[in-house]
Amino acid sequence: MGEAEKLRVDKYLWAIRIFKTRSLATDACKAGRVKLKGQNIKPSAIVKIGDVYQISKGLERKVLEVVDFSYNRTDAKIAVTKYKDLTPVEETHAFKSVFHAPTLKRDRGTGRPTKRDRRETDGLLGSFFEED
Secondary structure (H helix, E strand, O other), X not given: OOHHHOOEHHHHHHHOOOXXXXXXXXXXXXXXXXXXXXXXOOOOOEOOOOOEEEXXXXXXXXXXXXXXXXXXXXXXXXXXXXXXXXXXHHHHOOHHHOOXXXXXXXXXXXXXXXXXXXXXXXXXXXXXXXXX
C-alpha cells in the first residue's frame, strides 16, 4: 500500500460529511465515540475498504461500512456513495422520538410583547416546567 492510498479515519469521516470539521472528527475519535469492531480507535487509524464503524453523535448513532475512499470533502451527493449506511431502522428513528419542549412564536408584525404578554408566556412556561 503506497503513501497515496493511506487515509486517516478522522479525515475520512470529515470527507464523507459525518462531521462538520476535521477537528470535530478527531475529537470524537479521541473521546471514544468512533469504534471499529467495538474497539475505540485513534484518529490516525488507517481506513480500509470493508471496515464497519460505529459512530455516536449526541443522540444519533450510525453504523457505516467503507465502500470507497474520499480524500477531499465533496458535495453530499458524492459523499453518500463512499459509504454504506448499516444503521438499524429502530436506531434511525429513535432520536427523533425524544420529547422536545414547545416553542412559542409570535405572529410577524405584531411588535414586541407587552408586559401582560410576557406574564402570560412566563405563566405558561412556568406551569410547563414545574415538578409535581
